[in-house]
Amino acid sequence: MKIICSTLNAKYIHTNLAIRYLRAYAEPEFTVELAEYTIKDPAMNIVSDLIAKKPDVLGFSCYIWNIEETIKVVSMIKKINPDIAIVFGGPEVTYDTVEWLERHPEVDYIVVGEGEIAFKEFLVQFASTSPDLSKVPGLAFRKNGKVKLNLQAGKLDLKEIPSPYRFPEDAPYLGKRVTYIETSRGCPFSCQFCLSSIEVGVRYFDREKIKEDIRYLMANGAKTIKFVDRTFNISRSYAMEMFRFLIDEHVPGTVFQFEITADIMRPEVIEFLNQEAPKGLFRFEIGVQSTNDYTNELVMRKQNFEKLKRTVTMVKDGGKIDQHLDLIAGLPEENYFSFRKTFNDVFEMRPEELQLGFLKMLRGTGVRLRANEHDYIYMDHAPYEILGNNVLPFEDIIRIKQVEDVLEKYWNSHRMDATIEYLIQYVFESPFDFFQEFGAYWDSKGWARIGHQLEDLFKRLHEFLKERNIGNLEIVEGLMKVDYLSRQKYSPRKPWWDSRYSKKELGSKYQLLLQNPLIAGPAFKALELSEKELYKHTLLEKIPFDIGIFQTTGEIRPIESVLVVYYDPTGKGPIISSFAS
Missing domain, CATH: 3.80.30.20 (tm_1862 like domain)
Incomplete structure (x- = not known):
């Protein structure tokens, strides 16, 4: 008897513990093969793979994230080979079990609750020459056109x-x-x-x-x-x-x-x-x-x-x-x-x-x-x-979903922590209000329906803040530059902002730094960069506050400064400092 326990995971990196318990408990009396897929896999690919394995019993572990796709798969399998016994189990089908079997004739059996004992006993009865399904605890099945649901067994000794x-x-x-x-x-x-x-x-x-x-x-x-x-x-x-x-x-x-x-x-x-x-x-x-x-x-x-x-x-x-x-x-x-x-x-x-x-x-x-x-x-x-x-009401749910969208992209991803911290402390009435206003703007632009690179996230936040006409925009722009550059391993070829030093200005800043590297701090001086290394591995940008004070105390002290970002050629990440321009 060929027995397969399967499931559709939410992502490839996930593993299903339930089907491994079933296999471990069924051994050595029964040999159970495991077959895992994801909800993103085409149903035809899953069906082709499972049919090729020629199972007699095919069990699925069912959850809210995979039940709809699982039903599609078993519907196709039953059309191809009606003799395969389809067994469902898991939290999604443990409740309203009779309704599941009445609605889905392609499902033959459902194991309710803890499945280790029940699934093994089901296999015993299924393999028997005179099976008695009434002996399988917690099993739902059809008998004479009606759904029967056996009482569950006592709790398993873990x-x-x-x-x-x-x-x-x-x-x-x-x-x-x-x-x-x-x-x-x-x-x-x-x-x-x-x-x-x-x-x-x-x-x-x-x-x-x-x-x-x-x-x-x-x-x-x-x-x-x-x-x-x-x-x-x-x-x-x-x-x-x-x-x-x-x-x-x-x-x-x-x-x-x-x-x-x-x-x-x-x-x-x-x-x-x-x-x-x-x-x-x-x-x-x-x-x-x-x-x-x-x-x-x-x-x-x-x-x-x-x-x-x-x-x-x-x-x-x-x-x-x-x-x-x-x-x-x-x-x-x-x-x-x-x-x-x-x-x-x-x-x-x-x-x-x-x-x-x-x-x-x-x-x-x-x-x-x-x-x-x-x-x-x-x-x-x-x-x-x-x-x-x-x-x-539904309208308020949509508004909160707008919050969820930008919260994930801008806070949970930690792409611009310093910027967000400043905005919610000094610009918006509360954290929720920032995410809500930005989320509504994001939605109105249709950005939720298109992809985005890291640079796009910065550009879109900047566009929103500029259109909202916030005060101290130049401070926020400076923080956004720091956030962006500090998350790069190598000097970016084309940063997202337009306001940059002219070639002449940039040359004079580099010469100043070359003559006196201590103005960018002891850590920068300790690098002992040659002129070639300085030009090759160091980025200079305008910033309206002292980055050293900000990094030490979190204070924004307005002073026209040159942001100095040194990128280690081995990709270890940047060293960031500044000096008064």
């Missing part, structure tokens, strides 16, 4: 699950893809927009086995290891033990990513990480979602924002760990102006990344079950994103 990380064919790809690792299942919280709230309690895998798996993954080249635990730090003693282990035994260049609940993290844990963790070893994802107390109450989300802010601030001050904070627009009773406050509350902490998402009415969640209470309208198909509710 300490008994074999490792899904040791398949030899995965080893060559560990350094090229994100490796997902699970040390617990379940969540202690009851947030009504999240599927994790449905499973009560938290269960842990065997700690020593997990450590051995991590050692194996690092030894075989894994670079990015992401823990999928819903609340990694719910047990302080467990989190501390794992942090200590990872600090002590990590391989240089490896990054570990966690989802943490920030308001329950104790200061002594953060102090330990700030003192002991190497810079860049850890990365935190923190779901804030909303700072509106009433909204959080409605979705049964317990959150102490002051304690959350304390954690984020302490971690940021430590300078060791990048933080990715999440917001959800469209939660109950959070209108446009309330969301503006939420955004500004969170942006005030200056996270390295701020992810702005929109509420998705996931099957099985409380917000979907009680959607009528807040007049929600939402997409009929995955990802079930909201289109409006009683306090947030």
Whole structure:
């Protein structure tokens, strides 16, 4: 019997943990082949590859990001070979299961909930000469034209699950893809927009086995290891033990990513990480979602924002760990102006990344079950994103999407941090207002529908600020030059701005610098550049403030200056200074 477990990942760099658990648990009684694709792959290519493998049983791991494409694939497969048994599993089909089978005759079976025991028992029955599908826990199937749904089994003892990380064919790809690792299942919280709230309690895998798996993954080249635990730090003693282990035994260049609940993290844990963790070893994802107390109450989300802010601030001050904070627009009773406050509350902490998402009415969640209470309208198909509710009309959702677009391009990408910091502090009323005004302008120009190079991003921001007629535009232009040039490895051939020194002016500035390199600072003098090296590797531009003072204190001291940017010929990055013109 040929068995294939497959899925369509969102990106090539992702790996699917679920199908690896199924394979590991089914062995050695059954041999399961894995076949992963992406949602960007043409359906015909996926179908051709799977048909060529000649499966008898073909299982798919289903999520909101791949369900529509997966259905297209299995519809084609069933037309080509109706004898292939199609099995679905995963969070997207665990709820409204009967409806899925009634709507999609191309799907033969659905495994609900945890799949390890159920899938293996399904294979046992499928291979039997007298199969009895009623013995398969959590299986939905058709019998006499009607859909039957068996009761699920009790919770699996996670300490008994074999490792899904040791398949030899995965080893060559560990350094090229994100490796997902699970040390617990379940969540202690009851947030009504999240599927994790449905499973009560938290269960842990065997700690020593997990450590051995991590050692194996690092030894075989894994670079990015992401823990999928819903609340990694719910047990302080467990989190501390794992942090200590990872600090002590990590391989240089490896990054570990966690989802943490920030308001329950104790200061002594953060102090330990700030003192002991190497810079860049850890990365935190923190779901804030909303700072509106009433909204959080409605979705049964317990959150102490002051304690959350304390954690984020302490971690940021430590300078060791990048933080990715999440917001959800469209939660109950959070209108446009309330969301503006939420955004500004969170942006005030200056996270390295701020992810702005929109509420998705996931099957099985409380917000979907009680959607009528807040007049929600939402997409009929995955990802079930909201289109409006009683306090947030579609027009306001579009406005917030404009914010999301430029936030990703201009803050999360860190292409011009100094410029954005100045604009939100001195030019616009708040961070949200800057991103909203610029996002609306961006949208009005049709830029969301076309591609852009780095230079385009600077030109488009400059055009917006110029048309808005902001004060101190020359200061902002200077900051934009610094941001742009500091992110180049080599001297750019044609910078995005037009205002440059004439050939005569440039020659006199170079001669001045050649005669007295100390005017650009001790670091520049220490380079001991020859005249040839100076002209070849150094860029001079106009700037209306002293860059040395700005780099040291953050103060903008208006003074006509010459920006000096030396680009190391080995591509190590620039040394930036200035001198009074």
